[in-house]
Amino acid sequence: MAALYEGYTLCGLVPSQNLANSGIRGIEEERDSDHVLVTDSGRSVTLHKVSDQRALGSWTVKQGQTLTCPAVYNPQTKEYVAVCDNKVIRIWKEHDVVLDKAFKATVSADVSRVLCVHGAEPVVLFQRGAVRLLDSLLSAPQQPIEEVLHQDEVIRWSISVMAETQQFVMFTTEQKGDHFLYLQRLNPNTLQSYRLEKEEPGLSPLSFSASYRDKHIRLLYLYPNGCVYQSVVSVQGLGADEGAQAVPLPRKLLLTLPVGEGRLETASALLLDEAHVAVVGVPHPSAGAGNDFLCIWNTNFQTLQAGKEMGGKIYGQLWTYSNKLLIPHAKTLSVIPYECPKSSLASALGKLRQIQTEESKPLLMVPSWNNILHGEAQPSKAMETRRTKTSRKTLSTSTLSAEQVLELVKTAPAEEVQTEVEGLLSRLDMQITQPLIAQLASTLVSRSLADAAFYSSSTLAQLVHTQCLCHSVCPDLVLLALERKDYFLCQLCLQFFPDIPEVVTCACLKAFISIPDVDAEKVTLDPDSVVFMETIMSRDSGQGGLQNGFSPTFMEGDHSDTLSGGGAQSREDEKTPTPPAELTCPVGLNKAVLLNEVLKRACNDNFLLPHLKDLSSQHVFLFLQYLHFLYQKYSQEPSRQTHGVKSLNLNQIMDWVCLVLDAHFTVLVMTPKAKSLLHNLYSFVKSQVRLVSELGKIEGSLQQLNKMKSNKDIGQYSIEVIELF
């Protein structure tokens, strides 16, 4: 689930008199995502360090001038670029104190905005739609600027997008209620225009947001009726029909937000990642009518993931930089940290245990003055690394915090890791620590992968035992365990992970079946499943009770008389197969236990089948033999199926038999020693077919019974004969 955390104030605002706008013209990223450049609608530009809630610098233009576009930072030249009074471009560096003395150039047309993305040159977008690179513009400031847009067409929103190496400028315009999207490619320059589909008459988009991913630019826009649409524009094959008419832009309704009564006035929607959208200025569906909410919606499942009430007036402005949302409201600019872990259906429905992927690091909380002044200060990472081993030892005898353990796991020897993790697990409340456990596991796995000498089996086993892990959290864990021949851990993973993909299951199967029996007997495994397997193998098959008088041998014995017209020949064959009573388990005990774990896993045939084909014929034969053995045991003793949740059932065995046969049918047919096995299976199928045909016969008479009952439709009047006794 996405989450919004406690926010803090970055700076105060000076909204306009009637609170019509927030007083912020724009916020742009500076050198990294922790620094932002806030341009207010008046004369000043302020540089803030977000995590410190601190202003690092401020510049103001002269009285009488106004900044008409948000200032941007050009990381290549480490310069700031802003436009004042529409036509004057100003460029200055961080150490410049007085803007008036900085470089300025006057251009011949009104500038709409200066756009800059990291890794690209700043671009100037003119109000009439022309686009120039800043450098080329400054080389000849008075160059003529062409008019791209119609007379009454105005730019509503613009952005610059970096697609691999290609820079794009996108802007949307409005002309008499029609909305257009222009996509300008730079070097070589092409312009493509699109027409946005009309919403209800009179509605124009409140906000736009765009992002680039997988060779497509996704444009998200919000209408006052709460509809959030997404349009996808491919950046490839652009420019083929330059200058052509505006192409209609297909759109997809992503979300329909609850708007309560009336329409939205100031609201904004922002793409956070492929599945999450942050929305501000829209009422919370379960909290009254107020519009002052910041919500994160999952677009895949249309679910509200997190919501937060923002005090005071919302201006419909929203920015995001590195897991922080910047939102002006009332008279403050607030920073709200958030996180959007990968979404899955289970988590969207709240069914998944709270497992967070490793990308989502615990958010650093805002340092509070109390903590800093009155102890309880968390030791910083730098201090930690500098700490000597001895001091760490002394610390570990007391208690290490979660962060410390995390840090320690990366470097400490296996024994220490084990004791510390054990200690940590015993101390912490399971519900809270799920993300932590995920992190611990993934750190351990990645370290083990990197460092061949390091492997802490028991620690990993302990982490898996918490049941807070799943395969998608640390995808390498199972394969790592296989690689290190840690079969116990494999067993645990197979037992506890709900989401192991078929390919990994198959890899496990392959590994298990190829263990030499000698090796297998050395492994220690989960005692329950071993005991279970032992009982299966030890019990004399002849002793089992018959269910409903069913006897597989009997069935096999007599069915050929009735079914096969072939006569004597087949009857002779019928006698030959080995009687089931002599069956011995074709694999060793521990190997059988491990194979059982694979059999018990839920899996999809379609995905499993291609991977099953990789097994060698020898292994297939062995596996099939084992399955056949299990099947015989189960069918002789049906009560086995009710052993408990952890045990195998007959259906699973049958599924696997079918799968293996499907995957390797030709190979098995060609193998001479598989012949009797196949024959046994064939005779079983025959008996099943016979049973089904018998049931089919009964079905007819049962239906007749049903018909007799339904026949009794009583009309308005009937004369019946009844008998009383």
Added chain:
Amino acid sequence: MGEFKVHRVRFFDYMPSAIRTMAFNSRSERLALARADGAVELFNFADNYFQDKVIPGREGRDTEALCWVGRRLFSAGLNGEITEYDLEKLRPRYTVAAFGGAIWTMSSNSQGSLLAVGCEDGTVKIFEVLEETIRHQRNLARQKGRIVSLSWHPSGTLIAAGMMDMIQIFDAETGQATHRLLVEKRLRASKSVEVVVWSVVFLSDHTIVSGDSAGKVQMWDGSTGTLIRTYLVSKWDVLALAVSQDERSLVAGTSEGTVIQFQFLSTVDQQPEEWIRTRTFKNHSHDVRALAHTETAVVSGGMDVQLVVRPLLDKVERNTQEAALRKIAFPHRNLVCCAKKAGLLLFQFPEHLEVWRLGESDGHAGRPGDRLPVKRKPEKLIELKRKGEDHICCSALSPCGGWIAYSTVSGVRLYRFQHNNNIRISKVSRLPKVLCSVQQLCFSSDSSKLFASTSHSSLIVVGLNQSECKYLNTLKPKSDSRQPVHLLAASDDGRWLAAANTDCEIHVYNLEKMKIHCSVPIHSSCPTAIAIHPVTSSLVAVHADQQIFEYSLELKEYTEWSRKLQKQGLHSLWLERDTPVTHITFNPRNPAHIVLHDAFMFCIIDQSLPLPEAKAVLYNQMTLRSLPESDRPRHSHAFKICKSFQHLMCVSLLDDHSLVAVERPLQDIMCQLPPPVRQKKFAT
């Protein structure tokens, strides 16, 4: 026991009308219930919920409110009139016009001295309840918009009135409005849609509870006029509210057919008590228009015509008969009259009568379980529309099929009916004057006499012959009961006439001497069916508590069999049935057989067989069927119960030894109801 040919009749299109309102009199434990056609039914909750009195409706009398004042029952309706009913003569006693347009609501103060009615023109009119009548006292300050609901504060000093968009509180003494409570509209509803406060309840702690068309139940502080609590309980309207007498439980009925209970509880220890929504009952498919809260149960009724008594399980002992849910869908009286000799059926509707001739099968007898081919279909011979505005209250068809009589509160009509070749009906004019207000009608078995019950339990005997009818005699009981006669039974030999009244008395008259013969000892429960045995001349009576008595008229004492039955006691399953026996007949071929039925079974009691032991299986027909013939006598007992016919309106034995079972399946009634309010269901 034997085989019977059964005419299974389903063409009686009886359609009960929707329940509009009800009022419960906790002192006499009687529930008065008004239906959409204006009929008022009285149920005696103390006597197994028996519907002992029915006041027939009248065209244009749209009863919207019922109100008990002591033992007196008042109604008011959209015709703008207040009516007091005469519960002895089962007719309106007098009617007073309120002159304020349609009346939507009526409420009496707890002292029973004043009646307040809420009118269409926005006035609350106060009437003084006098000994014999009511008199308009004054109007409260007139408001804009109609008064839809009213409730008196128990002290009698304040009245709360539910209106459009608001609730007004009046000072009953000065007549001035003291508070105005504005009721919010439904969220996202258009401004023009008014909120109707369908129901208000004024509690003694000055809490006002309201239910409105926006689906809310709201608790207000009546002394300050502030809203305390809102419960949104329905997507549709909250139509009715009822509160228990101790004011600790409250129920609200909605258009969705749910009844929602609120209780006055403290959720956390030591916290002050407040109204908490506790239970939801869904026993109705349509609007719940009427609600009553008895001490132990919630009584609800509405558009889906059924009266539902839902016991509150915290008030009654579990697993007792009292804890069972009761649905009363069918009247506890006979609407079907069967002419045994002629094979005709008379169906009584409020507006008209229908006479049907039963069909015939071709002669050969089938095996048990067969359906015989119908050679002649049943046919409707006549449909007789009633005259005047009053609905039919009772009717009778003579056993030979030659006479039809019906009665309304204003008069009796008698028709000569010929049905053999060409159908002719002619009204008999010049009826005796005494036949004006009649509650029950009955013909003698030879169709020569008509018996009618009038006030003070007295009976009028009218002689009939080809050309005329003349008054013969009036039979009066010795007791001075003023209650109406609700059952009449004449013996086949013409010697006896029995009449039962709602005071639980059964009087038997000797028709040869034209005087009272005896009175059956009074049983505490009201008789629901009586009949006189044609051979032994003993009276069989079944009471609302399911007890069966047989009283020998010759010896004037209970028969041996009856004593044995009382001594041994009836089977517990028999006593647990929740519908009364409404008709008794006898098998002319076997005098030991008594045929009786309730809504869900009919039973042939064979007096020659041993009575069922307490541990024996009462419903043993299936077991007996599976046994070989020789074993059956050992297992059989006197009660032969057949449940293959359901929703029975009448079971009778014709003279040709075939049974007539008139069924009215509940589904047929339900499918004639208007569609219920739309409710969102999963995946629709």
